[in-house]
Amino acid sequence: MSVRELVVLGTASQVPGRERNHNGYLLLWDGQGFLFDPGEGTQRQMLLAGVSASAIDRICITHFHGDHCLGLPGVIQRMSLDGVLHPVYAHYPGSGQEFFDRLRHASVFHDTTNVVEEPISDDGTIAEGEFGQLRARRLDHPVDSFGYQLIEPGGRRMLPELLARFGITGPEVGQLQRTGSLRFGSRVVSVEQVSVVRKGQRVAFVMDTRLCDGVYDLADRADLLVIESTFLSGEAALAEEYGHLTARQAAQVAAESKASKLVLTHFSQRYDDPTLFYEEAAEVFGGEIVVAADLSRVTVPRRK
Template sequence: MVLGTGSQVPTRARNQNGYLLRWDDQGLLFDPGEGTQRQLQFAGVSASAITRLCLTHFHGDHCLGVPGIVQRLSLDGVSHPVYAHYPASGRAFFERLRHASAFHEVATVVEEPIEAEGTIARGSFGALEVKRLDHPVESFGYRLVEPAGRRMLPEALDRFGISGPQVGRLQREGSLTVGARTVTVQQVSVRREGQRFAFVMDTRLCDGVFALAEKADLLVIESTFLSSEAALAAEYGHLTAAQAGRVAAESGVRKLVLTHFSQRYDELTRFEDEAARAFGGEIVVAEDLGRIAVPKR
């Protein structure tokens, strides 16, 4: 769910940043800028859907929505803990945002500041990883990697006479005795690679960008400027749409989502055109309140 596609200055059509990823039982809210709480209302999404709050860095368009989100968690009585990930160098900023005004705090927000690159959380959903980006303030990008699994082959199951509840038992236990024969899960399935999601915000091109994007099924990436402003992008630590397309092409991305557009642009079709010159896959120019599906494996 795209909650905002603007950058430093919102426009009539674009709120500041905000992205909610629904992944199994997780709801990861990335970079909530000013107005994110209201955007959730427009999207019909409750605060209880949020399980993790993930900040890339502490520029206002990526974090000024934190006070409203944190207070809404308590107002709605969200019972599960919400884990907050953010660059450790910004602890003081997060403290101010979390307690920006008086409120009755009943929700549990568990702060987990990011000290270094690597895996910052694991669960049934897979692994949540971070890499450093190149921006004037400390910034991290995120990647969610699902564990590899098995895809059952119906024709193989039929051949061994396995059906119904037996399939689930075989998946859980790894083998199953059918008559006088023991059938292993490898005999009736093939390896299925886990899905990958990558989130890359304010940065120049750097190794971290390519590492995060590697084989991503869905890459959400900033494309603040067009190539005509490439020098400005480099000066302020941002990407162009053409660079985003290059990253997707060289990293084997399946679906590319462009976002975080400078307020100087009213017409966004040129962003897709520039990215498409480098990347031949599916490109989405994000729109506020748009829903974008992660491609199936």
């Protein structure tokens, strides 16, 4: 059975606290692992969350502020220590190449991991595979920053009652899916006659940014929207000054973009009560809201 869930490794912003580590988010997607923004302490948080370095297939860094990338050296070194054999793709703003190089080779270690660097210079699709498309979109932050969007291709869901009506069973089902039609004597049965359209799922990952077109593009119809909400609306001016969102703004994005499940994260250390973020977001967004907590797991919603 496929697993689609977000393992939350850290939810703090610039300063970690006793209960919140720096950022870190591992999206498990049908056997693929996407590690977003490994902040300081990510390697240990993965241990506590019960996930191994071998689960990581791609590392996606939004920007090179420390709370989003200082855990990278430890993660890569752990991959070498654990003998990870598959290639690990690294996506990051190309303008920060010097910072990636420093992090990649931050200390002496037995380096055996095949890290395939794929820096980002513009909006668009940056990777394709069985998972679908991985897209990047420029955001509005004081330093070069990109958000990410995972888009699964659409398909069709076979309907058992219709398959039975046409007498299609066993290997014939797979053949029909591959070829699009089957001939039974003088009769031809098409895949459209025994199935319905299945929309592909979407996950959006939006970190440090002001409101901008990129935010809405990434969040568009997301089944799971993981988005920063550093401040509450009482400090909206501060959020604007430093290039961040409030919980109300994040919820506004979710509502206007028709997202299904909203995950708030990246909280300023000035706030002690996480329920305040939930209450503010709930005033705007009527869907499911999760105020992320370290080491929690958030499932991708079932298909609509």
